[in-house]
Amino acid sequence: MTDAVTKPHDRLAAALSDDLARVDATIRARMASEHAPRIPQVTAHLIEAGGKRLRPMLTLAAARLCGYDGDHHVRLAATVEFIHTATLLHDDVVDESDRRRGRPTANLLWDNTSSVLVGDYLFSRSFQLMVETGSLRVLDILAGAAATIAEGEVLQLTAARDLATTEETYLRVARGKTAALFSAATEAGAVVADAPDAVVRALHDYGDALGVAFQIVDDLLDWEGDDIGKDVGDDFREGKMTLPVIRAVAAADAHEREFWARTIGKGRIGDGDLGHARALLDRYGTLASTRRDALDWAARARAALDAVPPDPLRDLLADLADYVVARIR
Amino acid sequence: MTDAVTKPHDRLAAALSDDLARVDATIRARMASEHAPRIPQVTAHLIEAGGKRLRPMLTLAAARLCGYDGDHHVRLAATVEFIHTATLLHDDVVDESDRRRGRPTANLLWDNTSSVLVGDYLFSRSFQLMVETGSLRVLDILAGAAATIAEGEVLQLTAARDLATTEETYLRVARGKTAALFSAATEAGAVVADAPDAVVRALHDYGDALGVAFQIVDDLLDWEGDDIGKDVGDDFREGKMTLPVIRAVAAADAHEREFWARTIGKGRIGDGDLGHARALLDRYGTLASTRRDALDWAARARAALDAVPPDPLRDLLADLADYVVARIR
Numbered sequence: 001m002t003d004a005v006t007k008p009h010d011r012l013a014a015a016l017s018d019d020l021a022r023v024d025a026t027i028r029a030r031m032a033s034e035h036a037p038r039i040p041q042v043t044a045h046l047i048e049a050g051g052k053r054l055r056p057m058l059t060l061a062a063a064r065l066c067g068y069d070g071d072h073h074v075r076l077a078a079t080v081e082f083i084h085t086a087t088l089l090h091d092d093v094v095d096e097s098d099r100r101r102g103r104p105t106a107n108l109l110w111d112n113t114s115s116v117l118v119g120d121y122l123f124s125r126s127f128q129l130m131v132e133t134g135s136l137r138v139l140d141i142l143a144g145a146a147a148t149i150a151e152g153e154v155l156q157l158t159a160a161r162d163l164a165t166t167e168e169t170y171l172r173v174a175r176g177k178t179a180a181l182f183s184a185a186t187e188a189g190a191v192v193a194d195a196p197d198a199v200v201r202a203l204h205d206y207g208d209a210l211g212v213a214f215q216i217v218d219d220l221l222d223w224e225g226d227d228i229g230k231d232v233g234d235d236f237r238e239g240k241m242t243l244p245v246i247r248a249v250a251a252a253d254a255h256e257r258e259f260w261a262r263t264i265g266k267g268r269i270g271d272g273d274l275g276h277a278r279a280l281l282d283r284y285g286t287l288a289s290t291r292r293d294a295l296d297w298a299a300r301a302r303a304a305l306d307a308v309p310p311d312p313l314r315d316l317l318a319d320l321a322d323y324v325v326a327r328i329r
Numbered sequence: 330m331t332d333a334v335t336k337p338h339d340r341l342a343a344a345l346s347d348d349l350a351r352v353d354a355t356i357r358a359r360m361a362s363e364h365a366p367r368i369p370q371v372t373a374h375l376i377e378a379g380g381k382r383l384r385p386m387l388t389l390a391a392a393r394l395c396g397y398d399g400d401h402h403v404r405l406a407a408t409v410e411f412i413h414t415a416t417l418l419h420d421d422v423v424d425e426s427d428r429r430r431g432r433p434t435a436n437l438l439w440d441n442t443s444s445v446l447v448g449d450y451l452f453s454r455s456f457q458l459m460v461e462t463g464s465l466r467v468l469d470i471l472a473g474a475a476a477t478i479a480e481g482e483v484l485q486l487t488a489a490r491d492l493a494t495t496e497e498t499y500l501r502v503a504r505g506k507t508a509a510l511f512s513a514a515t516e517a518g519a520v521v522a523d524a525p526d527a528v529v530r531a532l533h534d535y536g537d538a539l540g541v542a543f544q545i546v547d548d549l550l551d552w553e554g555d556d557i558g559k560d561v562g563d564d565f566r567e568g569k570m571t572l573p574v575i576r577a578v579a580a581a582d583a584h585e586r587e588f589w590a591r592t593i594g595k596g597r598i599g600d601g602d603l604g605h606a607r608a609l610l611d612r613y614g615t616l617a618s619t620r621r622d623a624l625d626w627a628a629r630a631r632a633a634l635d636a637v638p639p640d641p642l643r644d645l646l647a648d649l650a651d652y653v654v655a656r657i658r
Contacts, residue, residue: 146457
């Protein structure tokens with residue numbers, strides 16, 4: 001089953017291809033709006049934009065490896081993708097982004113208004129889909145995730161440019177941005193399959209650790225760059241307090257602290273400041289220590305799966321944890 | 330029970346005062362966020378801003394007149410107010426408003442970002458509250474209302490400045506803006522009280538007709554003015570296709586059509602145009618015919634209550650329907 005050449009993400013997609021086709025059909029059917037054609041225009045742009053369907057696959061894999069053979073996992077997987085897409089739409093307004101995955105964002109092609117309202121529409125559609133599962137336990141999990149996501153976004157906003165931001169706050173923001181939906185995706189898949197509590201817990205913990213690893217890697221790549229179209233230094237310019245910066249600020253001498261206060265704190269950034277910031281991260285080894293943290297979270301994700309019955313899908317999820325951090329090795 | 334002097338809204342508030350106090354306590358408890366103090370700052374501004382708690386009262390009254398004596402109606406009433414407040418926050422971003430009810434809006438005091446994210450937070454909190462009722466039927470009603478609201482907002486956006494907008498589209502927008510949440514509020518109250526289907530249906534229909542009447546009145550007041558701080562002509566300047574305009578455009582000769590195409594259609598508005606628009610509405614009597622429609626919807630709301638068992642709260646709801654249109658009589 002394992003294949004050193006093919007990416008675990010692609011192997012998961014192959015193993016779940018029938019389910020994924022049903023998820024795509026559900027997404028297309030539910031994003032349609034008879035009366036407001038702007039809605040599918042905006043969402044199709046996002047949903048077709050090369051998204052990897054990572055979150056829906058987490059739900060499908062969790063349900064399948066728990067032996068589920070009904071239909072609700074498909075609805076849940078579409079729910080999770082809708083919540084993710086709605087969050088992206090609202091994020092683009094918040095970040096005033098003009099690019100995502102190397103393509104123009106919806107708020108640049110249309111306007112902020114459409115991004116806000118179509119995001120709301122997708123939230124409401126996701127809500128209808130999950131109600132159709134008829135599982136109050138699933139609804140409770142996803143409602144909790146939605147609250148964590150929203151709180152994390154507000155927290156990120158207020159933590160930006162705040163040099164006093166702690167690692168604890170960073171972790172809370174990372175859970176809101178990424179891990180809360182990952183863990184809800186895996187946990188809901190297990191719950192819909194009526195898995196034993198220990199397995200539900202294990203799959204929740206896997207999703208949580210995978211999501212934290214994923215977010216730490218994303219923040220590292222903002223300093224180190226990769227090939228997905230993200231510009232190095234965006235977070236620095238936006239004053240985001242990610243782990244490498246939090247640690248460099250904690251270690252800073254008085255002179256360095258002034259630098260961080262001017263750049264991250266006040267957003268007054270000139271030529272050479274990005275390079276100097278990077279040199280400070282290197283001086284204190286904070287990119288390296290952050291990289292170790294990401295690997296540690298990936299290892300936790302893999303370890304959580306020990307409580308899950310053996311299954312080829314379980315092995316793929318374990319490989320996925322390694323793959324998420326492979327970009328920074 | 331009836332009192333010609335006191336407003337029905339105030340009499341409802343008096344009759345439901347214990348329940349309303351519990352709703353307020355629930356709202357305060359649930360809008361708190363341990364980690365993101367920006368959230369209660371933004372929401373308190375809105376929730377304390379002289380809102381009349383009309384929607385929560387609809388839920389409380391519906392549940393009580395169906396004989397309910399549990400706790401879930403309080404959660405549902407808080408849910409409905411949270412959804413309403415979240416919608417206001419997102420509307421302020423969409424409209425780029427700087428005043429609501431005569432006070433500065435949240436997006437002026439803070440920023441668009443906070444309005445979007447805190448709105449999302451309130452949606453997620455409302456979602457958690459309704460899951461706590463444990464009623465899938467209630468969840469289905471509120472999920473459907475959320476989708477109608479979101480779709481109506483997008484529809485309003487695409488219908489603005491479009492002279493071809495029909496009365497059917499107007500009605501759909503009015504349901505999205507107002508009536509969908511009114512009818513969900515009354516219907517959910519009846520459902521949580523386990524009322525017979527005919528009563529549930531009647532209370533839904535009451536809320537729907539009340540909401541449509543309410544929205545038509547609101548749109549009329551944009552032309553006629555009142556004392557709630559709304560500026561006459563806002564909708565005209567924003568190119569909103571409300572009933573008086575839709576009807577005047579339909580009756581327009583070629584010259585008048587050019588006027589509407591320039592002003593509503595293209596937003597090119599100069600001195601005297603608002604007065605001229607008003608004169609065109611008067612020429613075709615569209616304010617008067619729209620006023621008749623509002624009265625008709627209020628009468629429908631009152632009539633729907635015939636299927637509801639006699640109760641002092643039922644009479645107050647009937648009086649409320651008259652009161653909603655009293656501002657334009």
